[in-house]
Amino acid sequence: MSLSDESQPASPSSSASTSSAPSPPTPPNLHQNTVDPAARWLVQKYGGTSVGKFAAKIAEDILPGYLDQHKVAVVCSARSGSTKALGTTNLLLRAASEALQRPNTPTATPGNQTPAAYPWTRQNSLSMSSTSPPGTPQRVNGTRSGSPDFTPISSVPDVKSVAPFTATVDLILSEHVTAARSLIRNEELLKELEQEMERDCEALRSFLFAAQVIHEISSRSKDSIMGVGERLACKLVAAVLRDRGIDSEFVSLENIVPAISDEQEVSFGADGQLEQPFYDALTTVLGDRIRECGSRVPVVTGFFGPVPGSLLRQVGRGYTDLLSALLAVGLEASELQIWKEVDGIFTADPRKVPTARLVPIISPDEAAELTYYGSEVVHPFTMEQVIRRSIPIRIKNVENPTGGGTVIHPTAHIDEPEVPVGTSALAQLPPAVPFLPGTMAPIIVARPPRPPRKSPTAVTIKERIIVLNVNSNRKSVSHGFLARIFGTLDAFGIVVDLISTSEVHVSMAIEDRSERKSVDRLVRELQKLGSVSLHRDMAILSLVGKSMHKMVGIAGRMFSTLAEGGVNIEMISQGASEINISCVIDGRDATKALNLVHRDCLQVGADANQGRGAFVLHFS
Structure with a gap:
């Protein structure tokens, strides 16, 4: 099928270069992916x-x-900035919004085609009159100056x-460019990267101008x-x-x-979403594209449009995951492996x-519940893609690479048979379980040698919630x-x-993402009912745990703890799967309630590891 469902200018990325930037010949002694045919791939995001x-x-x-034991593929998100507003994605969205702003200068007439009417004309003339492209480091006595010396188009x-x-x-x-200059020591490599970045930004500039012309x-x-x-x-990484x-x-x-769409019909579900x-x-x-890289380490864009x-x-902004x-x-x-700035998933x-x-x-179901109710783990749809193929997901900390992290494992069960007393925990590991390099922690998690004390997995909070109560007047x-x-x-x-319902009353908790005027319109519409x-x-x-349906009295303990702490409960809800118990409270009590429930429902003192009935083996 054809993907061209609307007229639009060529994309900024396709204007800049093809599927990959030209790579120089491989110098000797560069570290490459292992050539061991038995080695498996490892994807790091x-x-x-x-x-x-x-x-x-x-x-x-x-x-x-990792390179000597695995074939590693790296996937990167857009680079963050020194502040949230300076993050690349936010800046790109801002530029797109600015492209729709009407210019303040008069439109050029056929007899007066000034550079102002065509921004790229002025930029190209500046570039051609210079011995080096904008953004190229200026040399003083053979050294690179410390600050960028651009000739930005906005200076005209x-x-x-x-x-x-x-x-x-x-x-x-x-x-x-500033980041590149602080990281890259090879002058030739830096120069090539700066030119690549400048070409990409010039293509983006032309793309935005074309969008501005058609508004x-x-x-x-x-x-x-x-x-x-x-x-x-x-390109930077x-x-x-x-x-x-x-x-x-x-x-x-x-x-x-486009390569996929040329070979098969793309179908949509009833909700307008692409089907599996x-x-x-x-x-x-x-998989075929990345294998073409041979022994080189592929650094892959998270963007895979159109x-x-x-x-x-x-997909939303989580398309890189x-x-x-x-x-x-x-x-x-x-x-x-999903690398973040935290050690993994915590009990709170x-x-x-x-x-x-x-x-x-942790099990995929538990991770999905935690994600939905406030903890940023992995989107359930993303998890589903790998879990159904029995591929585990490991959350790792880029600041603590030797840590074991948290494994979201397809076969993580709470209620597996107990290990007999006196049995070595090491003996419970399946044979030939590989240890992840640098961590010495196996993917499979062994059960401790004594019967575990069951407890929930985690407690989480989701703030900025609105409660809507609708009571029928009939x-x-x-x-x-x-x-x-x-x-x-x-x-x-x-x-x-x-949601909580009775014959004539409905209470709903919704996330406060809409503008106040939009919520007011919603209330006026519901008042008709x-x-x-x-x-x-x-x-x-939310208190989350896969085995909570077998924990007699856990709901009573949770609500008694909140009551003793002076936390009022507005709504109570338990999912049909019994994997979580949720309630709505005043946002001002959120942190207090989180600590109270964690202390009384998850804190198990010296036997902390027994709370989950599992621990990761570490060997020195």
């Missing part, structure tokens, strides 16, 4: 903060420990007034704009790896999806609960009462986190 702050650490302390007054996004693009370029940015155009962030980040002696190759996936066969086909193409229906609409999962499936990887947020401890292994409620309520919520695009009350600044407290 690094977030924007890791790329922004720890690129050198990735190249020096993390990757070298008439061009800046026509294209307000140019200053934002200059800022994106400056942020990346439209489609959803697919926004996808392409967002993809520039991953291109810049991956690939250069840093090469500078540190690791043979790397930048891989862009912008042409992957599309992602299954994508895994095969991804996707039918728009990547942002289909999804790409990592699909790549792990395509390569039949032994493990998917360690920033709010000082006694929180690391959970060494003596007899029609069967369509609930249908009309949910039809109204659907019309406003509202997702309900928790009955009286409505609204409570803002609430929080959802």
Whole structure:
């Protein structure tokens, strides 16, 4: 099928270069992926903060420990900035918004084609009159100066007034060039990288100007704009790896999806989302593309558009995690590692609960519940892609690479048979279980040699919640009462986190993401069905554990703890799977409630490891 469902200018990434940047010949003694045919692939995904702050650490302390035993593929998100506002993705979205602003200068007439009407004309004339392209380091007595010496397009007054996004693009370029100069020591490699970055930003500038001319940015155009962030980040990381002696190759996936669509019909579900066969086909193409890198370490963009229906609409801003999962499936990887700035998943947020401890292994269902109710783990759809292929996911800390992290394991069960007393825990490990290099921690988690004390897995809090209460004002409620309520919520695009119902009363907890005016309109619409009350600044407290359905009295202990602590409960809900117990409380009591429940329901003193019935073996 054809993916071209709308007219739009060529994407900024495709204008800049093809699927991968040209790589120089491999110098001798560069560290490469192992050539052992028995070695399996390992996919490592690094977030924007890791790329922004720890690129050198990735190249020096993390990757070298894996290359001799695994074939490693690296996936990178767009680089973060010194502040959230200076993050690459936020800057790209800002530039896209600025491209829709009408220019303040008069439109050029046929007899007066000034450079102001065509920003790229002025930029090209500046570039051609210079002996080196903008952004190239200036040399003083044979050395590179300490500050960037750009000739940004925004410095030309008439061009800046026509294209307000140019200053934002200059800022994106400056942020990346500054980072490159602080990380890369090889002068030739640095020069090549700066030129690559400048070409990408120039292509982005032209793309945005074309969007400004037609005064439209489609959803697919926004996808392409967002993809520039991953291109810049991956080129930077690939250069840093090469500078540190690791043979790397930048891989862009912008042409992957069209290749799939040319061979098969892409179908959508009733909700407008792409169906699983599309992602299954994508895994095969991804695996084939990365294997073409040979022994080089591929550094892969998280962006894999254009996707039918728009990547942002289909997946959202978490598409880099999804790409990592699909790549792990395509390569039949032994493990998917997601590197963050925390040691893994904890029994509670360690920033709010000082006694929180690391959970060494967790089931996918538990991880999905924690993600939904406030803890940023991995999106359930992303987890599903690898878990159904029996590939474990390990959450690791880029600042603590030797730590074991948390494993989301497909076969993590709480209620497996007990280990007999006196049996060695080491004897319980299956034969030939590989140890992850640098951690000496096996993927399989052994049970301690004495019967465990059951407890929930974690407690989490989701703040900024609104509670809506709808009470019917009719003596007899029609069967369509609930249908009309949910039809109204659907019309406003509202997702309900928790719900509690009776014959004439419905209480709903929803996330406070909408503007106040939008919520007020929702309330007015619901008032057609009955009286409505609204409570803002609430929080959802959730106790999660796969074996909680066998813990007699755990709900009573949770609610008694909150009552003794003076925490009022607005709503109570327990899922049909009995994997979590949730309640809605005042947002001002969130941190206090989190500590109280953690202390009384998860804190087990000296026997902390027995609370989960599992521990990770460490060997010295």
